[in-house]
Amino acid sequence: MMRAFHMLVARDTRLAIRVGGGAGMAVFFFLTVVSIVPLGIGPNLKLLASIAPGMLWVALLLSALLTLDRLFQADYEDGSLDLLMTGALPLEFVAAAKAFSHWLTTGLPLVVAAPLLGLLLNLDTEDFGPLVLAMLVGTPALSFLGGIGAALTVSIRRGGLLASLLVIPFYIPVLIFGVGAAGGGGVSAVPGAGGQSLLLLGAVSLVSLVLGPVASAAALRANLR
Amino acid sequence: MQNFFAMGGYAAFVWPCYAIAALVMAGIAIQSVMDFRAQQRLVRELDKGKAARPRAAAREAGPDR
Amino acid sequence: MTAMSDLTASQRLQAFANPARFMALSDRLLPACAVVTCLLLAAGLYLSLFVSPADYQQGETVRIMYIHVPSAWLAMFGYMVMAGASAVALVFRHPLADIAAKSAAPIGAAFTFLALVTGSLWGRPMWGTWWVWDARLTSMLILFFLYLGYMALWATIEEPVRAGRAAAVLALVGSINVPIIHYSVVWWNTLHQPASVFRIDGPAIASSMLMPLGVMALGFTLFFVTLLLVRMRAEIFRRRVRVLRLARTER
Numbered sequence: 001m002m003r004a005f006h007m008l009v010a011r012d013t014r015l016a017i018r019v020g021g022g023a024g025m026a027v028f029f030f031l032t033v034v035s036i037v038p039l040g041i042g043p044n045l046k047l048l049a050s051i052a053p054g055m056l057w058v059a060l061l062l063s064a065l066l067t068l069d070r071l072f073q074a075d076y077e078d079g080s081l082d083l084l085m086t087g088a089l090p091l092e093f094v095a096a097a098k099a100f101s102h103w104l105t106t107g108l109p110l111v112v113a114a115p116l117l118g119l120l121l122n123l124d125t126e127d128f129g130p131l132v133l134a135m136l137v138g139t140p141a142l143s144f145l146g147g148i149g150a151a152l153t154v155s156i157r158r159g160g161l162l163a164s165l166l167v168i169p170f171y172i173p174v175l176i177f178g179v180g181a182a183g184g185g186g187v188s189a190v191p192g193a194g195g196q197s198l199l200l201l202g203a204v205s206l207v208s209l210v211l212g213p214v215a216s217a218a219a220l221r222a223n224l225r
Numbered sequence: 226m227q228n229f230f231a232m233g234g235y236a237a238f239v240w241p242c243y244a245i246a247a248l249v250m251a252g253i254a255i256q257s258v259m260d261f262r263a264q265q266r267l268v269r270e271l272d273k274g275k276a277a278r279p280r281a282a283a284r285e286a287g288p289d290r
Numbered sequence: 291m292t293a294m295s296d297l298t299a300s301q302r303l304q305a306f307a308n309p310a311r312f313m314a315l316s317d318r319l320l321p322a323c324a325v326v327t328c329l330l331l332a333a334g335l336y337l338s339l340f341v342s343p344a345d346y347q348q349g350e351t352v353r354i355m356y357i358h359v360p361s362a363w364l365a366m367f368g369y370m371v372m373a374g375a376s377a378v379a380l381v382f383r384h385p386l387a388d389i390a391a392k393s394a395a396p397i398g399a400a401f402t403f404l405a406l407v408t409g410s411l412w413g414r415p416m417w418g419t420w421w422v423w424d425a426r427l428t429s430m431l432i433l434f435f436l437y438l439g440y441m442a443l444w445a446t447i448e449e450p451v452r453a454g455r456a457a458a459v460l461a462l463v464g465s466i467n468v469p470i471i472h473y474s475v476v477w478w479n480t481l482h483q484p485a486s487v488f489r490i491d492g493p494a495i496a497s498s499m500l501m502p503l504g505v506m507a508l509g510f511t512l513f514f515v516t517l518l519l520v521r522m523r524a525e526i527f528r529r530r531v532r533v534l535r536l537a538r539t540e541r
Contacts (some may be wrong), residue, residue: 109529152456155447165438166442172472173471173474176477190481200477215459216460219456223455234350234351241409242357243335243339249400250399250513253396261527268527268531271534274433274538
Protein backbone atom coordinates (compact mmCIF):
# COMPACT_ATOMS: atom_id res chain seq x y z
CA MET A 1 0.00 0.00 0.00
CA MET A 2 2.88 2.39 0.71
CA ARG A 3 4.11 1.71 -2.80
CA ALA A 4 0.74 2.71 -4.24
CA PHE A 5 0.84 5.86 -2.10
CA HIS A 6 4.30 6.79 -3.32
CA MET A 7 3.35 6.09 -6.92
CA LEU A 8 0.33 8.34 -6.66
CA VAL A 9 2.37 11.15 -5.12
CA ALA A 10 5.02 10.78 -7.81
CA ARG A 11 2.42 10.75 -10.57
CA ASP A 12 0.62 13.84 -9.32
CA THR A 13 3.85 15.71 -8.74
CA ARG A 14 5.08 14.89 -12.21
CA LEU A 15 1.79 16.05 -13.69
CA ALA A 16 1.81 19.30 -11.75
CA ILE A 17 5.35 20.13 -12.78
CA ARG A 18 4.98 18.98 -16.36
CA VAL A 19 1.80 20.85 -17.20
CA GLY A 20 3.69 23.91 -16.03
CA GLY A 21 0.57 25.36 -14.46
CA GLY A 22 0.58 24.45 -10.78
CA ALA A 23 3.78 25.47 -9.07
CA GLY A 24 4.80 28.35 -11.28
CA MET A 25 1.38 29.94 -11.40
CA ALA A 26 0.94 29.98 -7.64
CA VAL A 27 4.34 31.59 -7.05
CA PHE A 28 3.68 34.11 -9.79
CA PHE A 29 0.38 35.00 -8.14
CA PHE A 30 2.13 35.29 -4.78
CA LEU A 31 4.63 37.71 -6.30
CA THR A 32 1.89 39.75 -7.96
CA VAL A 33 -0.26 40.08 -4.87
CA VAL A 34 2.63 41.07 -2.63
CA SER A 35 3.81 43.58 -5.22
CA ILE A 36 0.53 45.42 -5.45
CA VAL A 37 0.22 45.85 -1.69
CA PRO A 38 2.58 48.83 -1.54
CA LEU A 39 0.79 50.25 -4.56
CA GLY A 40 -2.36 50.10 -2.52
CA ILE A 41 -1.16 51.41 0.81
CA GLY A 42 1.84 53.54 -0.04
CA PRO A 43 5.58 52.91 0.08
CA ASN A 44 6.04 53.88 3.74
CA LEU A 45 8.72 51.36 4.74
CA LYS A 46 7.88 51.38 8.40
CA LEU A 47 4.23 50.65 7.72
CA LEU A 48 5.13 47.90 5.28
CA ALA A 49 7.48 46.29 7.75
CA SER A 50 4.78 46.23 10.40
CA ILE A 51 2.27 44.49 8.18
CA ALA A 52 4.74 42.27 6.33
CA PRO A 53 4.20 38.99 8.21
CA GLY A 54 0.42 39.30 8.06
CA MET A 55 0.37 40.37 4.44
CA LEU A 56 2.72 37.58 3.38
CA TRP A 57 0.52 35.03 5.10
CA VAL A 58 -2.67 36.38 3.51
CA ALA A 59 -1.04 36.34 0.07
CA LEU A 60 0.24 32.81 0.74
CA LEU A 61 -3.28 31.68 1.62
CA LEU A 62 -4.77 33.12 -1.53
CA SER A 63 -2.02 31.65 -3.70
CA ALA A 64 -2.49 28.19 -2.20
CA LEU A 65 -6.19 28.41 -3.04
CA LEU A 66 -5.44 28.97 -6.70
CA THR A 67 -4.32 25.46 -7.51
CA LEU A 68 -6.91 23.70 -5.36
CA ASP A 69 -9.33 22.75 -8.08
CA ARG A 70 -6.48 20.98 -9.81
CA LEU A 71 -6.51 18.49 -6.94
CA PHE A 72 -9.36 16.29 -8.05
CA GLN A 73 -11.01 17.93 -11.02
CA ALA A 74 -8.69 16.71 -13.78
CA ASP A 75 -8.94 13.12 -12.61
CA TYR A 76 -12.68 13.46 -12.22
CA GLU A 77 -13.10 14.64 -15.76
CA ASP A 78 -11.12 11.90 -17.44
CA GLY A 79 -12.40 9.10 -15.24
CA SER A 80 -9.19 8.38 -13.35
CA LEU A 81 -10.90 9.32 -10.11
CA ASP A 82 -13.38 6.48 -10.54
CA LEU A 83 -10.46 4.12 -11.06
CA LEU A 84 -8.71 5.44 -7.98
CA MET A 85 -11.86 5.01 -5.94
CA THR A 86 -12.14 1.34 -6.83
CA GLY A 87 -8.42 0.70 -6.56
CA ALA A 88 -6.43 -0.95 -3.80
CA LEU A 89 -5.45 2.27 -2.08
CA PRO A 90 -8.16 3.47 0.36
CA LEU A 91 -9.75 6.71 -0.74
CA GLU A 92 -8.49 8.51 2.38
CA PHE A 93 -4.92 7.69 1.34
CA VAL A 94 -5.63 8.78 -2.21
CA ALA A 95 -6.78 12.13 -0.87
CA ALA A 96 -3.73 12.32 1.41
CA ALA A 97 -1.38 11.50 -1.46
CA LYS A 98 -2.91 14.21 -3.61
CA ALA A 99 -2.78 16.76 -0.81
CA PHE A 100 0.84 15.87 -0.12
CA SER A 101 1.67 16.29 -3.77
CA HIS A 102 -0.11 19.65 -3.74
CA TRP A 103 2.06 20.72 -0.84
CA LEU A 104 5.22 19.63 -2.64
CA THR A 105 4.34 21.47 -5.82
CA THR A 106 2.52 24.52 -4.46
CA GLY A 107 3.15 24.91 -0.74
CA LEU A 108 6.90 24.39 -0.73
CA PRO A 109 7.63 26.73 -3.66
CA LEU A 110 5.55 29.42 -1.96
CA VAL A 111 7.53 28.99 1.26
CA VAL A 112 10.78 29.31 -0.67
CA ALA A 113 9.52 32.47 -2.35
CA ALA A 114 8.24 34.05 0.85
CA PRO A 115 11.45 35.51 2.31
CA LEU A 116 12.37 37.00 -1.07
CA LEU A 117 8.97 38.62 -1.26
CA GLY A 118 9.45 39.71 2.33
CA LEU A 119 12.22 41.91 1.03
CA LEU A 120 9.66 43.74 -1.06
CA LEU A 121 7.72 44.51 2.10
CA ASN A 122 10.78 45.49 4.08
CA LEU A 123 10.48 42.49 6.36
CA ASP A 124 13.05 42.47 9.12
CA THR A 125 15.82 40.04 8.16
CA GLU A 126 15.83 38.46 11.58
CA ASP A 127 12.17 37.59 11.04
CA PHE A 128 13.03 35.52 7.97
CA GLY A 129 13.78 32.38 9.97
CA PRO A 130 10.59 32.38 12.02
CA LEU A 131 8.57 33.17 8.91
CA VAL A 132 9.94 30.25 6.91
CA LEU A 133 9.57 27.90 9.86
CA ALA A 134 5.99 29.00 10.45
CA MET A 135 5.12 28.58 6.80
CA LEU A 136 6.75 25.16 6.63
CA VAL A 137 4.61 24.06 9.56
CA GLY A 138 1.46 25.74 8.31
CA THR A 139 1.40 25.06 4.57
CA PRO A 140 0.58 21.34 4.93
CA ALA A 141 -2.64 22.39 6.68
CA LEU A 142 -3.45 24.58 3.69
CA SER A 143 -3.06 21.67 1.29
CA PHE A 144 -4.84 19.09 3.41
CA LEU A 145 -7.76 21.31 4.40
CA GLY A 146 -7.93 22.68 0.88
CA GLY A 147 -8.52 19.18 -0.39
CA ILE A 148 -11.85 19.20 1.43
CA GLY A 149 -13.05 22.17 -0.58
CA ALA A 150 -11.77 20.63 -3.78
CA ALA A 151 -13.52 17.34 -3.05
CA LEU A 152 -16.82 18.99 -2.15
CA THR A 153 -16.93 20.89 -5.43
CA VAL A 154 -15.41 18.25 -7.70
CA SER A 155 -18.61 17.68 -9.63
CA ILE A 156 -19.20 21.38 -10.22
CA ARG A 157 -17.87 22.99 -13.34
CA ARG A 158 -15.65 25.95 -12.45
CA GLY A 159 -16.06 25.04 -8.82
CA GLY A 160 -12.74 26.63 -7.90
CA LEU A 161 -14.16 29.83 -6.51
CA LEU A 162 -16.74 28.05 -4.38
CA ALA A 163 -14.05 25.67 -3.11
CA SER A 164 -11.97 28.68 -2.03
CA LEU A 165 -14.90 30.33 -0.29
CA LEU A 166 -15.72 27.14 1.58
CA VAL A 167 -12.16 26.61 2.71
CA ILE A 168 -11.11 30.12 3.77
CA PRO A 169 -12.93 29.99 7.15
CA PHE A 170 -11.03 26.79 7.92
CA TYR A 171 -7.78 28.56 7.05
CA ILE A 172 -8.33 31.24 9.67
CA PRO A 173 -6.66 29.42 12.59
CA VAL A 174 -3.68 28.67 10.32
CA LEU A 175 -3.51 32.35 9.45
CA ILE A 176 -3.79 33.57 13.02
CA PHE A 177 -1.23 31.16 14.47
CA GLY A 178 0.99 31.41 11.42
CA VAL A 179 1.27 35.16 11.68
CA GLY A 180 1.89 34.84 15.40
CA ALA A 181 4.66 32.33 14.83
CA ALA A 182 6.19 34.60 12.21
CA GLY A 183 6.49 37.35 14.74
CA GLY A 184 3.69 39.55 13.53
CA GLY A 185 0.28 40.47 14.87
CA GLY A 186 1.39 42.08 18.09
CA VAL A 187 2.96 38.85 19.27
CA SER A 188 6.13 40.60 20.34
CA ALA A 189 4.17 42.44 23.00
CA VAL A 190 3.31 39.23 24.80
CA PRO A 191 6.26 37.10 25.94
CA GLY A 192 6.29 33.53 24.74
CA ALA A 193 3.39 34.04 22.38
CA GLY A 194 5.54 33.43 19.33
CA GLY A 195 6.52 29.97 20.48
CA GLN A 196 3.02 29.26 21.66
CA SER A 197 1.59 30.13 18.27
CA LEU A 198 4.08 27.86 16.54
CA LEU A 199 2.97 24.96 18.73
CA LEU A 200 -0.69 25.75 18.12
CA LEU A 201 0.03 25.98 14.40
CA GLY A 202 1.66 22.58 14.55
CA ALA A 203 -1.37 21.18 16.33
CA VAL A 204 -3.71 22.56 13.67
CA SER A 205 -1.53 21.06 10.93
CA LEU A 206 -1.51 17.67 12.62
CA VAL A 207 -5.29 17.73 12.95
CA SER A 208 -5.59 18.64 9.27
CA LEU A 209 -3.42 15.68 8.29
CA VAL A 210 -6.20 13.44 9.62
CA LEU A 211 -9.32 15.54 9.15
CA GLY A 212 -8.41 16.56 5.61
CA PRO A 213 -8.16 13.15 3.95
CA VAL A 214 -11.07 11.69 5.93
CA ALA A 215 -13.40 14.56 5.02
CA SER A 216 -12.11 14.72 1.43
CA ALA A 217 -12.80 11.03 0.96
CA ALA A 218 -16.30 11.42 2.42
CA ALA A 219 -16.95 14.36 0.11
CA LEU A 220 -15.67 12.46 -2.92
CA ARG A 221 -17.92 9.52 -2.09
CA ALA A 222 -20.86 11.89 -1.66
CA ASN A 223 -20.23 13.43 -5.05
CA LEU A 224 -19.35 10.38 -7.07
CA ARG A 225 -21.65 7.62 -5.96
CA MET B 226 -44.26 58.81 26.63
CA GLN B 227 -41.74 61.18 25.08
CA ASN B 228 -39.12 59.62 27.28
CA PHE B 229 -40.00 56.18 26.04
CA PHE B 230 -39.51 57.09 22.38
CA ALA B 231 -36.32 58.98 23.11
CA MET B 232 -34.86 55.92 24.84
CA GLY B 233 -32.62 58.11 26.99
CA GLY B 234 -31.03 59.62 23.89
CA TYR B 235 -30.22 56.28 22.33
CA ALA B 236 -33.30 56.15 20.15
CA ALA B 237 -31.22 56.15 16.97
CA PHE B 238 -29.76 52.80 18.01
CA VAL B 239 -32.48 51.02 19.94
CA TRP B 240 -35.36 51.48 17.55
CA PRO B 241 -33.46 50.49 14.39
CA CYS B 242 -32.47 47.30 16.22
CA TYR B 243 -36.07 46.35 16.88
CA ALA B 244 -37.08 47.46 13.40
CA ILE B 245 -34.38 45.41 11.68
CA ALA B 246 -35.21 42.40 13.85
CA ALA B 247 -38.86 42.69 12.88
CA LEU B 248 -37.95 43.10 9.23
CA VAL B 249 -35.55 40.15 9.10
CA MET B 250 -37.80 37.80 11.05
CA ALA B 251 -40.93 38.79 9.16
CA GLY B 252 -38.97 38.59 5.95
CA ILE B 253 -37.78 35.05 6.37
CA ALA B 254 -41.16 33.97 7.70
CA ILE B 255 -42.98 35.40 4.70
CA GLN B 256 -40.44 33.98 2.25
CA SER B 257 -40.72 30.54 3.82
CA VAL B 258 -44.51 30.50 3.72
CA MET B 259 -44.67 31.86 0.17
CA ASP B 260 -42.15 29.30 -1.02
CA PHE B 261 -44.16 26.54 0.63
CA ARG B 262 -47.38 27.72 -1.01
CA ALA B 263 -45.68 27.90 -4.40
CA GLN B 264 -44.31 24.36 -4.13
CA GLN B 265 -47.67 23.10 -2.89
CA ARG B 266 -49.41 24.64 -5.86
CA LEU B 267 -46.86 23.15 -8.26
CA VAL B 268 -47.35 19.69 -6.79
CA ARG B 269 -51.11 20.02 -7.20
CA GLU B 270 -50.78 21.16 -10.82
CA LEU B 271 -48.36 18.42 -11.76
CA ASP B 272 -50.46 15.77 -10.02
CA LYS B 273 -53.52 16.98 -11.89
CA GLY B 274 -51.59 16.91 -15.15
CA LYS B 275 -50.70 13.28 -14.56
CA ALA B 276 -54.23 12.29 -13.65
CA ALA B 277 -55.63 14.01 -16.75
CA ARG B 278 -53.75 11.56 -18.93
CA PRO B 279 -54.40 8.14 -17.38
CA ARG B 280 -53.31 6.13 -20.44
CA ALA B 281 -50.00 7.90 -20.76
CA ALA B 282 -49.49 7.60 -17.03
CA ALA B 283 -50.19 3.89 -17.10
CA ARG B 284 -47.85 3.40 -20.04
CA GLU B 285 -45.18 5.30 -18.21
CA ALA B 286 -45.72 3.36 -14.99
CA GLY B 287 -45.45 0.07 -16.88
CA PRO B 288 -41.79 -0.95 -16.72
CA ASP B 289 -41.08 -0.69 -13.02
CA ARG B 290 -38.70 2.17 -12.28
CA MET C 291 -51.58 -1.05 14.82
CA THR C 292 -49.00 -0.84 17.57
CA ALA C 293 -49.25 2.23 19.75
CA MET C 294 -46.36 4.65 19.57
CA SER C 295 -45.40 3.85 23.13
CA ASP C 296 -44.84 0.20 22.25
CA LEU C 297 -42.18 0.99 19.70
CA THR C 298 -38.52 1.40 20.51
CA ALA C 299 -36.88 4.78 19.99
CA SER C 300 -35.32 3.77 16.68
CA GLN C 301 -38.60 2.39 15.43
CA ARG C 302 -40.28 5.64 16.32
CA LEU C 303 -37.59 7.49 14.42
CA GLN C 304 -38.21 5.23 11.45
CA ALA C 305 -41.90 6.04 11.61
CA PHE C 306 -41.12 9.70 11.09
CA ALA C 307 -38.80 8.87 8.22
CA ASN C 308 -41.75 8.64 5.93
CA PRO C 309 -42.20 12.06 4.30
CA ALA C 310 -45.95 11.64 4.07
CA ARG C 311 -46.07 10.89 7.77
CA PHE C 312 -43.96 13.96 8.49
CA MET C 313 -46.24 16.12 6.36
CA ALA C 314 -49.30 14.92 8.27
CA LEU C 315 -47.64 15.41 11.64
CA SER C 316 -46.22 18.83 10.87
CA ASP C 317 -49.56 19.87 9.46
CA ARG C 318 -51.10 19.28 12.86
CA LEU C 319 -48.23 20.80 14.86
CA LEU C 320 -47.76 23.99 12.88
CA PRO C 321 -50.76 26.07 13.94
CA ALA C 322 -50.01 25.47 17.61
CA CYS C 323 -46.31 26.26 17.10
CA ALA C 324 -47.11 29.47 15.28
CA VAL C 325 -49.55 30.65 17.92
CA VAL C 326 -47.22 29.96 20.82
CA THR C 327 -44.39 31.67 18.95
CA CYS C 328 -46.43 34.82 18.48
CA LEU C 329 -47.50 34.84 22.13
CA LEU C 330 -43.94 34.41 23.37
CA LEU C 331 -42.58 37.09 21.04
CA ALA C 332 -45.30 39.50 22.05
CA ALA C 333 -44.66 38.84 25.72
CA GLY C 334 -40.93 39.18 25.20
CA LEU C 335 -41.38 42.45 23.36
CA TYR C 336 -43.51 43.86 26.15
CA LEU C 337 -41.05 42.75 28.80
CA SER C 338 -38.06 44.10 26.89
CA LEU C 339 -39.46 47.49 26.08
CA PHE C 340 -41.66 48.30 29.05
CA VAL C 341 -40.95 46.13 32.04
CA SER C 342 -37.19 45.87 31.96
CA PRO C 343 -35.36 48.65 33.77
CA ALA C 344 -32.64 50.68 32.10
CA ASP C 345 -29.15 49.52 32.88
CA TYR C 346 -27.09 51.38 35.44
CA GLN C 347 -24.12 51.66 33.08
CA GLN C 348 -25.52 51.27 29.58
CA GLY C 349 -28.78 53.11 29.90
CA GLU C 350 -31.56 52.28 27.53
CA THR C 351 -29.20 50.62 25.04
CA VAL C 352 -29.47 47.53 27.20
CA ARG C 353 -32.75 46.91 25.44
CA ILE C 354 -30.71 46.04 22.38
CA MET C 355 -29.34 43.13 24.37
CA TYR C 356 -32.79 41.52 24.35
CA ILE C 357 -32.48 41.20 20.58
CA HIS C 358 -28.75 40.74 20.20
CA VAL C 359 -28.13 37.98 22.73
CA PRO C 360 -31.02 35.71 21.70
CA SER C 361 -30.03 36.22 18.05
CA ALA C 362 -26.49 35.13 18.83
CA TRP C 363 -27.77 32.09 20.72
CA LEU C 364 -30.05 31.13 17.84
CA ALA C 365 -27.18 31.61 15.38
CA MET C 366 -25.23 28.94 17.24
CA PHE C 367 -28.30 26.81 17.88
CA GLY C 368 -29.04 26.88 14.14
CA TYR C 369 -25.58 25.59 13.32
CA MET C 370 -25.90 22.84 15.91
CA VAL C 371 -29.22 21.77 14.39
CA MET C 372 -27.60 21.81 10.97
CA ALA C 373 -24.59 19.81 12.11
CA GLY C 374 -26.67 17.35 14.13
CA ALA C 375 -29.04 16.74 11.24
CA SER C 376 -26.04 16.32 8.93
CA ALA C 377 -24.53 13.73 11.25
CA VAL C 378 -27.83 11.82 11.27
CA ALA C 379 -27.95 12.10 7.48
CA LEU C 380 -24.47 10.65 6.97
CA VAL C 381 -24.46 8.04 9.72
CA PHE C 382 -28.07 6.86 9.86
CA ARG C 383 -29.13 7.82 6.31
CA HIS C 384 -32.40 9.18 7.71
CA PRO C 385 -34.21 10.51 4.62
CA LEU C 386 -35.47 13.67 6.28
CA ALA C 387 -32.19 14.56 7.95
CA ASP C 388 -30.55 16.40 5.06
CA ILE C 389 -33.84 18.20 4.43
CA ALA C 390 -33.82 19.36 8.03
CA ALA C 391 -30.22 20.57 7.71
CA LYS C 392 -30.95 22.44 4.48
CA SER C 393 -34.03 24.05 6.02
CA ALA C 394 -32.25 25.14 9.16
CA ALA C 395 -29.45 26.98 7.37
CA PRO C 396 -31.23 30.12 6.10
CA ILE C 397 -32.94 30.66 9.45
CA GLY C 398 -29.65 30.34 11.30
CA ALA C 399 -28.00 32.65 8.79
CA ALA C 400 -30.74 35.24 9.29
CA PHE C 401 -30.18 35.21 13.05
CA THR C 402 -26.43 35.45 12.54
CA PHE C 403 -26.96 38.50 10.36
CA LEU C 404 -29.27 39.95 13.00
CA ALA C 405 -26.70 39.33 15.71
CA LEU C 406 -24.05 41.12 13.67
CA VAL C 407 -26.22 44.14 12.88
CA THR C 408 -27.55 44.53 16.41
CA GLY C 409 -24.06 44.00 17.75
CA SER C 410 -22.86 46.83 15.59
CA LEU C 411 -25.75 49.07 16.66
CA TRP C 412 -25.02 48.29 20.29
CA GLY C 413 -21.31 48.87 19.87
CA ARG C 414 -21.66 52.31 18.32
CA PRO C 415 -23.00 54.13 21.39
CA MET C 416 -20.91 52.00 23.75
CA TRP C 417 -17.51 52.05 22.07
CA GLY C 418 -17.85 54.78 19.48
CA THR C 419 -17.31 52.66 16.36
CA TRP C 420 -19.67 50.78 14.09
CA TRP C 421 -17.54 47.68 14.10
CA VAL C 422 -15.00 46.24 16.48
CA TRP C 423 -12.91 43.19 15.89
CA ASP C 424 -13.64 41.66 19.24
CA ALA C 425 -13.61 37.90 19.59
CA ARG C 426 -17.35 37.42 19.76
CA LEU C 427 -18.32 39.57 16.79
CA THR C 428 -15.44 38.22 14.70
CA SER C 429 -16.45 34.63 15.43
CA MET C 430 -20.03 35.50 14.52
CA LEU C 431 -18.87 36.97 11.22
CA ILE C 432 -16.98 33.78 10.39
CA LEU C 433 -20.05 31.74 11.37
CA PHE C 434 -22.00 33.82 8.87
CA PHE C 435 -19.50 32.83 6.16
CA LEU C 436 -19.87 29.18 7.14
CA TYR C 437 -23.64 29.44 6.73
CA LEU C 438 -23.32 31.18 3.37
CA GLY C 439 -20.84 28.59 2.10
CA TYR C 440 -23.17 25.79 3.15
CA MET C 441 -26.13 27.37 1.36
CA ALA C 442 -23.96 28.06 -1.70
CA LEU C 443 -22.98 24.39 -1.91
CA TRP C 444 -26.61 23.31 -1.81
CA ALA C 445 -27.44 25.83 -4.50
CA THR C 446 -24.60 24.79 -6.79
CA ILE C 447 -25.01 21.01 -6.84
CA GLU C 448 -27.98 20.15 -8.97
CA GLU C 449 -28.94 16.68 -7.78
CA PRO C 450 -30.61 16.84 -4.33
CA VAL C 451 -29.33 13.58 -2.83
CA ARG C 452 -25.76 14.28 -3.88
CA ALA C 453 -26.03 17.90 -2.72
CA GLY C 454 -27.39 16.69 0.62
CA ARG C 455 -24.50 14.35 1.25
CA ALA C 456 -21.82 16.85 0.22
CA ALA C 457 -23.44 19.57 2.32
CA ALA C 458 -23.58 17.17 5.26
CA VAL C 459 -19.83 16.60 5.02
CA LEU C 460 -19.28 20.36 4.90
CA ALA C 461 -21.50 20.96 7.93
CA LEU C 462 -19.66 18.34 9.95
CA VAL C 463 -16.22 19.62 9.00
CA GLY C 464 -17.48 23.09 9.90
CA SER C 465 -18.71 21.97 13.29
CA ILE C 466 -15.32 20.46 14.08
CA ASN C 467 -13.61 23.64 13.02
CA VAL C 468 -15.91 26.10 14.79
CA PRO C 469 -14.35 25.53 18.25
CA ILE C 470 -10.85 25.72 16.73
CA ILE C 471 -11.68 28.90 14.84
CA HIS C 472 -13.30 30.45 17.90
CA TYR C 473 -10.33 29.63 20.08
CA SER C 474 -7.89 31.08 17.57
CA VAL C 475 -9.96 34.26 17.28
CA VAL C 476 -10.12 34.66 21.07
CA TRP C 477 -6.37 34.07 21.24
CA TRP C 478 -5.79 36.61 18.49
CA ASN C 479 -8.03 39.10 20.19
CA THR C 480 -6.45 38.87 23.63
CA LEU C 481 -3.05 39.26 22.00
CA HIS C 482 -4.05 42.69 20.80
CA GLN C 483 -5.89 43.78 23.91
CA PRO C 484 -4.02 42.24 26.80
CA ALA C 485 -5.29 44.67 29.37
CA SER C 486 -8.95 45.35 28.71
CA VAL C 487 -11.77 42.88 28.68
CA PHE C 488 -14.36 43.88 26.13
CA ARG C 489 -17.56 42.06 26.81
CA ILE C 490 -20.36 43.04 24.60
CA ASP C 491 -23.06 42.35 27.17
CA GLY C 492 -21.38 44.05 30.07
CA PRO C 493 -19.93 42.57 33.25
CA ALA C 494 -23.05 40.82 34.55
CA ILE C 495 -26.76 40.51 33.87
CA ALA C 496 -29.11 41.59 36.63
CA SER C 497 -31.87 39.15 37.51
CA SER C 498 -34.54 41.65 36.53
CA MET C 499 -33.15 41.36 33.03
CA LEU C 500 -33.06 37.59 32.92
CA MET C 501 -36.81 37.27 32.53
CA PRO C 502 -37.16 39.35 29.36
CA LEU C 503 -34.02 37.72 28.00
CA GLY C 504 -35.35 34.26 28.69
CA VAL C 505 -38.74 34.93 27.16
CA MET C 506 -37.21 36.47 24.04
CA ALA C 507 -34.81 33.53 23.73
CA LEU C 508 -37.68 31.08 24.03
CA GLY C 509 -39.72 33.02 21.52
CA PHE C 510 -36.83 33.11 19.04
CA THR C 511 -36.27 29.38 19.49
CA LEU C 512 -39.88 28.52 18.83
CA PHE C 513 -39.83 30.89 15.86
CA PHE C 514 -36.90 28.85 14.54
CA VAL C 515 -38.71 25.55 15.05
CA THR C 516 -41.89 26.81 13.40
CA LEU C 517 -40.07 28.07 10.33
CA LEU C 518 -37.98 24.91 10.23
CA LEU C 519 -41.16 22.87 9.88
CA VAL C 520 -42.49 25.22 7.18
CA ARG C 521 -39.28 25.04 5.19
CA MET C 522 -39.02 21.27 5.52
CA ARG C 523 -42.53 20.92 4.16
CA ALA C 524 -41.64 23.22 1.27
CA GLU C 525 -38.49 21.22 0.53
CA ILE C 526 -40.39 17.91 0.52
CA PHE C 527 -42.81 19.39 -1.98
CA ARG C 528 -39.94 20.83 -4.00
CA ARG C 529 -38.39 17.38 -4.39
CA ARG C 530 -41.74 15.94 -5.37
CA VAL C 531 -42.05 18.65 -8.04
CA ARG C 532 -38.60 17.78 -9.34
CA VAL C 533 -39.41 14.09 -9.57
CA LEU C 534 -42.74 14.78 -11.26
CA ARG C 535 -41.11 17.12 -13.76
CA LEU C 536 -38.37 14.63 -14.58
CA ALA C 537 -40.95 11.89 -15.04
CA ARG C 538 -42.86 14.13 -17.38
CA THR C 539 -39.92 14.82 -19.64
CA GLU C 540 -39.16 11.13 -19.90
CA ARG C 541 -42.52 10.33 -21.42
